[in-house]
Amino acid sequence: MSVLPDTLQARKQPLQSRSRATVEAIREASIQVLIAHGLAGTTTTRVAERAGVSVGSLYQYYRNRSTMLAALLEWHLDTVASAVEDAGARKRGATLDETADALIEAFVAAKLEHADISLALYGIAEMHGGAALLLAGRTRMEAAMTAMLGSVRDARFADATQVSAILLGAMVGPMCDLLNAGAPRARVAPLRAQLTLLARGYLHAAKVTP
Amino acid sequence: MSVLPDTLQARKQPLQSRSRATVEAIREASIQVLIAHGLAGTTTTRVAERAGVSVGSLYQYYRNRSTMLAALLEWHLDTVASAVEDAGARKRGATLDETADALIEAFVAAKLEHADISLALYGIAEMHGGAALLLAGRTRMEAAMTAMLGSVRDARFADATQVSAILLGAMVGPMCDLLNAGAPRARVAPLRAQLTLLARGYLHAAKVTP
Amino acid sequence: MSVLPDTLQARKQPLQSRSRATVEAIREASIQVLIAHGLAGTTTTRVAERAGVSVGSLYQYYRNRSTMLAALLEWHLDTVASAVEDAGARKRGATLDETADALIEAFVAAKLEHADISLALYGIAEMHGGAALLLAGRTRMEAAMTAMLGSVRDARFADATQVSAILLGAMVGPMCDLLNAGAPRARVAPLRAQLTLLARGYLHAAKVTP
Amino acid sequence: MSVLPDTLQARKQPLQSRSRATVEAIREASIQVLIAHGLAGTTTTRVAERAGVSVGSLYQYYRNRSTMLAALLEWHLDTVASAVEDAGARKRGATLDETADALIEAFVAAKLEHADISLALYGIAEMHGGAALLLAGRTRMEAAMTAMLGSVRDARFADATQVSAILLGAMVGPMCDLLNAGAPRARVAPLRAQLTLLARGYLHAAKVTP
DNA sequence: CATGAATGAGTCTTCATTCAT
DNA sequence: GATGAATGAAGACTCATTCAT
Numbered sequence: 001m002s003v004l005p006d007t008l009q010a011r012k013q014p015l016q017s018r019s020r021a022t023v024e025a026i027r028e029a030s031i032q033v034l035i036a037h038g039l040a041g042t043t044t045t046r047v048a049e050r051a052g053v054s055v056g057s058l059y060q061y062y063r064n065r066s067t068m069l070a071a072l073l074e075w076h077l078d079t080v081a082s083a084v085e086d087a088g089a090r091k092r093g094a095t096l097d098e099t100a101d102a103l104i105e106a107f108v109a110a111k112l113e114h115a116d117i118s119l120a121l122y123g124i125a126e127m128h129g130g131a132a133l134l135l136a137g138r139t140r141m142e143a144a145m146t147a148m149l150g151s152v153r154d155a156r157f158a159d160a161t162q163v164s165a166i167l168l169g170a171m172v173g174p175m176c177d178l179l180n181a182g183a184p185r186a187r188v189a190p191l192r193a194q195l196t197l198l199a200r201g202y203l204h205a206a207k208v209t210p
Numbered sequence: 211m212s213v214l215p216d217t218l219q220a221r222k223q224p225l226q227s228r229s230r231a232t233v234e235a236i237r238e239a240s241i242q243v244l245i246a247h248g249l250a251g252t253t254t255t256r257v258a259e260r261a262g263v264s265v266g267s268l269y270q271y272y273r274n275r276s277t278m279l280a281a282l283l284e285w286h287l288d289t290v291a292s293a294v295e296d297a298g299a300r301k302r303g304a305t306l307d308e309t310a311d312a313l314i315e316a317f318v319a320a321k322l323e324h325a326d327i328s329l330a331l332y333g334i335a336e337m338h339g340g341a342a343l344l345l346a347g348r349t350r351m352e353a354a355m356t357a358m359l360g361s362v363r364d365a366r367f368a369d370a371t372q373v374s375a376i377l378l379g380a381m382v383g384p385m386c387d388l389l390n391a392g393a394p395r396a397r398v399a400p401l402r403a404q405l406t407l408l409a410r411g412y413l414h415a416a417k418v419t420p
Numbered sequence: 421m422s423v424l425p426d427t428l429q430a431r432k433q434p435l436q437s438r439s440r441a442t443v444e445a446i447r448e449a450s451i452q453v454l455i456a457h458g459l460a461g462t463t464t465t466r467v468a469e470r471a472g473v474s475v476g477s478l479y480q481y482y483r484n485r486s487t488m489l490a491a492l493l494e495w496h497l498d499t500v501a502s503a504v505e506d507a508g509a510r511k512r513g514a515t516l517d518e519t520a521d522a523l524i525e526a527f528v529a530a531k532l533e534h535a536d537i538s539l540a541l542y543g544i545a546e547m548h549g550g551a552a553l554l555l556a557g558r559t560r561m562e563a564a565m566t567a568m569l570g571s572v573r574d575a576r577f578a579d580a581t582q583v584s585a586i587l588l589g590a591m592v593g594p595m596c597d598l599l600n601a602g603a604p605r606a607r608v609a610p611l612r613a614q615l616t617l618l619a620r621g622y623l624h625a626a627k628v629t630p
Numbered sequence: 631m632s633v634l635p636d637t638l639q640a641r642k643q644p645l646q647s648r649s650r651a652t653v654e655a656i657r658e659a660s661i662q663v664l665i666a667h668g669l670a671g672t673t674t675t676r677v678a679e680r681a682g683v684s685v686g687s688l689y690q691y692y693r694n695r696s697t698m699l700a701a702l703l704e705w706h707l708d709t710v711a712s713a714v715e716d717a718g719a720r721k722r723g724a725t726l727d728e729t730a731d732a733l734i735e736a737f738v739a740a741k742l743e744h745a746d747i748s749l750a751l752y753g754i755a756e757m758h759g760g761a762a763l764l765l766a767g768r769t770r771m772e773a774a775m776t777a778m779l780g781s782v783r784d785a786r787f788a789d790a791t792q793v794s795a796i797l798l799g800a801m802v803g804p805m806c807d808l809l810n811a812g813a814p815r816a817r818v819a820p821l822r823a824q825l826t827l828l829a830r831g832y833l834h835a836a837k838v839t840p
Numbered sequence: 841c842a843t844g845a846a847t848g849a850g851t852c853t854t855c856a857t858t859c860a861t
Numbered sequence: 862g863a864t865g866a867a868t869g870a871a872g873a874c875t876c877a878t879t880c881a882t
Contacts, residue, residue: 038336040250043855045865054864055857065856126248126333131390138387166384166404173383174376177348180341194376197415198408205411206404228845228882253872264847269874458756460670463876465844474843475878485877546668546753551810558807586804586824593803594796597768600761614796617835618828625831626824648861648866674852684868689853 023061025051030072035116039123042069066127073124076117077137083110085144092148096155096207099148100199104171108192111175112183119179141168155207163206170202171195233271235261240282245326249333252279276337283334286327287347293320295354302358306365306417309358310409314381318402321385322393329389351378365417373416380412381405443481445471450492455536459543462489486547493544496537497557503530505564512568516575516627519568520619524591528612531595532603539599561588575627583626590622591615653691655681660702665746669753672699696757703754706747707767713740715774722778726785726837729778730829734801738822741805742813749809771798785837793836800832801825 029051034042044065048055062068087106091099111118124130145164149157157163178191239261244252254275258265272278297316301309321328334340355374359367367373388401449471454462464485468475482488507526511519531538544550565584569577577583598611659681664672674695678685692698717736721729741748754760775794779787787793808821 040336044857045855048865056859056864057862059857060862123333123336126250134390162400162404165387166401166408169384169387170380170408171383173381173386174379176383177375177379180335180344190372191376194372194416198376198380198412201411201413201415202408203411205407205414232845254874255872265874266847266876267845270845275873460756464878465876468844476843476880477841479878480841543753543756546670554810582820582824585807586821586828589804589807590800590828591803593801593806594799596803597795597799600755600764610792611796614792614836618796618800618832621831621833621835622828623831625827625834652866673850675850685853686855686868687866690866695852 019061022051022053022057025053026058026061026068027072027075030068031117034072034120039069039120044068066129069124069127070129070133072117073121073130073133074137076114076121077133077140079114080107080110080118081137081140081144083107084141088144088148092151093153094151096152096203097200099152100203101196103145103148103167104192104195104199107171108175108188108195111179112188115179115183119176122176138165138168149203155203157206158208163203166206167199167202170198174198229271232261232263232267235263236268236271236278237282237285240278241327241330244279244282244330249279249330254278276339279334279337280339280343282327283331283340283343284347286324286331287343287350289324290317290320290328291347291350291354293317294351298354298358302361303363304361306362306413307410309362310413311406313355313358313377314402314405314409317381318385318398318405321389322398325389325393329386332386348375348378359413365413367416368418373413376416377409377412380408384408439481442471442473442477445473446478446481446488447492447495450488451537454492454540459489459540464488486549489544489547490549490553492537493541493550493553494557496534496541497553497560499534500527500530500538501557501560501564503527504561508564508568512571513573514571516572516623517620519572520623521616523565523568523587524612524615524619527591528595528608528615531599532608535599535603539596542596558585558588569623575623577626578628583623586626587619587622590618594618649691652681652683652687655683656688656691656698657702657705660698661747661750664699664702664750669699669750674698696759699754699757700759700763702747703751703760703763704767706744706751707763707770709744710737710740710748711767711770711774713737714771718774718778722781723783724781726782726833727830729782730833731826733775733778733797734822734825734829737801738805738818738825741809742818745809745813749806752806768798779833785833787836788838793833796836797829797832800828804828 026047030042030047033046033050037046044055044058047068048058051058058068062071083106084103087102091102094102125134142161142164145168146160149160149163174191174195178187181187236257240252240257243256243260247256252275254265254268257278258268261268268278272281293316294313297312301312304312335344352371352374355378356370359365359370359373384401384405388397391397446467450462450467453466453470457466462485464475464478467488468478471478478488482491503526504523507522511522514522545554562581562584565588566580569580569583594611594615598607601607656677660672660677663676663680667676672695674685674688677698678688681688688698692701713736714733717732721732724732755764772791772794775798776790779790779793804821804825808817811817
């Protein structure tokens with residue numbers, strides 16, 4: 001089940017290998033173009049050209065420009081969400097501090113790995129349907145975080161879902177600032193350190209006092 | 211001195227009363243249109259139409275579409291930054307917890323008051339020059355927050371500037387989520403409560419232990 | 421009697437001194453703007469601004485933009501035509517060679533004095549009515565030249581009018597080339613020399629052999 | 631190598647037959663419109679409409695309006711220059727008078743064949759890059775004429791290049807006058823006769839006396 | 841008379857989308 | 862299936878001209 005309205009659904013599932021290669025090429029190209037020319041500059045012609053296919057072919061796989069961009073956003077959110085989920089799965093039964101550290105570590109790493117795309121993509125949310133994707137991605141991450149909080153062995157939360165939501169938002173904000181600033185190497189470590197403090201501080205303040 | 215490049219500067223200061231009315235109408239209209247149609251849908255024609263003036267008049271006061279949008283963003287950032295600065299001025303010499311509470315209170319109130327605009331505006335940063343405005347606004351707020359932290363009577367910070375930056379980002383994130391969710395009344399109070407916990411928790415964790 | 425259709429007539433004859441000053445200012449300004457921005461860049465607003473008057477005032481004296489430009493063209497053609505007429509009046513009863521020399525001398529001098537305007541103005545002929553002005557100017561000059569040719573004491577012409585027309589055209593062509601090339605000082609004397617040869621050569625070839 | 635800046639270069643070479651038809655239609659249409667509405671009236675929309683294609687198609691082959699007009703000018707200058715070059719090639723080793731006659735004959739014929747376009751095009755020189763085209767065309771013709779003068783068997787010139795330049799200018803002037811006057815049949819022969827006299831007279835006056 | 845704010849028709853140009861080949 | 866030429870609606874922006882103050 002997809003969270004997207006019918007209009008944003010991809011046109012067909014590419015099953016054959018050539019098709020898959022084309023779709024992959026288009027995705028790659030759209031990322032490149034998005035980074036180089038911005039959202040408004042990401043035209044279908046440009047993407048097709050970069051991908052080495054014709055515009056016609058592009059429309060074979062995506063109903064329209066929005067669909068193409070939405071697929072990109074979805075793919076990216078998927079990547080980040082998966083990273084957080086993995087971190088959660090690996091840390092079941094740890095302490096609150098260990099959990100916080102692992103969460104921040106995974107999140108920062110995932111974001112940094114796709115720094116440029118991440119930044120460029122945020123404009124897509126404005127699109128019809130973009131918000132839904134964003135929400136879906138966030139929901140997955142919140143769920144993963146809620147699960148993590150639930151399995152912490154030295155603390156408990158009255159409303160783990162809400163705490164997850166807040167913490168997620170609180171991590172995203174400074175992270176975006178860093179990306180906007182060009183994500184200079186020198187500032188990554190301090191940010192991670194502060195985010196760790198933030199996560200630990202907030203979680204301890206929010207936990208049910210024993 | 212403005213942070214904007216020459217291209218984003220307004221074209222002329224409205225002096226006569228008729229002019230001022232026109233400019234005001236355009237600002238009002240651009241907000242309305244921005245909320246209703248999104249950034250990409252905020253066309254000069256639509257804004258002029260909504261404002262009840264001709265496109266020509268719009269261009270009498272704004273060099274181009276970007277200028278118009280930038281003016282809007284600037285005005286909004288100004289409002290929020292001022293609110294935070296005021297809160298800071300009122301709370302000199304308070305405790306850390308009191309300061310955190312006042313900060314969150316002021317920030318949430320300012321954002322909520324302009325909820326719709328706030329949301330719509332974030333796309334403007336993509337524009338040429340938009341990032342500069344955003345940065346300028348954030349810098350003002352960070353300065354105000356750094357001053358607040360410096361005057362707290364029961365805590366000290368090794369690097370108050372960095373702490374301010376992180377905390378600001380951490381407040382903005384969840385706040386945006388709330389706005390994106392439509393800012394339902396029922397969720398405002400919980401958010402404020404959690405943000406307060408977040409701010410207190412983080413600041414205590416980040417302060418220099420005596 | 422003017423050669424212009426009603427539409428290109430100036431709106432009113434400025435009789436009062438203030439009016440005359442305004443008109444003069446507009447003329448000056450339009451020349452400056454024409455030189456600096458080209459024909460297409462010569463907007464009414466720009467001219468008015470440069471002249472230090474309001475657009476409204478400009479329209480007090482000129483029915484529309486075309487009229488203003490036409491007046492400029494007329495004034496310039498007048499100047500050049502007068503120069504040639506004067507040369508003719510001074511040289512009655514001279515030899516063919518002396519007459520040719522005087523003609524070229526006067527023509528080159530007049531054109532050079534208004535080099536920049538001269539160049540910029542040629543685009544105006546395209547306007548509705550512009551061709552008529554051009555024709556009128558040329559007719560005056562042809563008449564003056566025909567008179568010159570008639571008073572030459574050592575030669576006679578079967579059709580002095582036609583010879584004048586051809587000679588005028590033949591002078592204008594190279595002169596325009598020079599102006600287009602930026603009228604570098606170094607090339608003025610050679611041009612004058614060659615034009616003199618041209619005029620003498622042609623007139624001797626065209627005269628009725630005695 | 632073209633004399634044009636990158637901006638005036640055509641966008642793509644039409645390869646398929648359909649494309650070539652489109653480009654041809656656009657060229658035809660632009661000539662028609664130019665003649666009927668003048669340079670300023672030659673709008674992209676009008677040309678496209680007349681060509682029976684959409685504006686979009688026009689922009690597929692020309693980067694912008696200027697490019698389209700420049701292509702037209704270039705094409706015309708090419709035609710005339712070729713005519714003069716051909717005349718020169720055919721007349722090597724003739725006498726001065728024969729050469730002069732052939733030159734005038736070729737020039738007048740070429741200009742008359744494209745009378746209307748010729749006239750309308752002269753305004754294009756005002757465009758950015760237009761002057762360069764004009765210069766290039768003139769240079770080609772001057773070179774051809776210089777070669778002709780060099781191969782004349784009964785005369786020699788101290789500076790054949792300069793003489794060519796002057797003579798070219800002197801031919802263009804009266805020719806333009808004729809075109810401006812509507813190029814009535816009755817006046818063509820007399821003009822050619824006078825231009826022949828002019829060319830012969832000037833060349834004899836300018837040649838190095840043996 | 842002067843002013844200059846307002847007007848809006850008219851330009852150029854782009855780009856998502858289609859469809860004949 | 863692939864191609865890319867053609868489409869045309871829509872957007873940004875200009876500027877000659879008018880008219881209320």
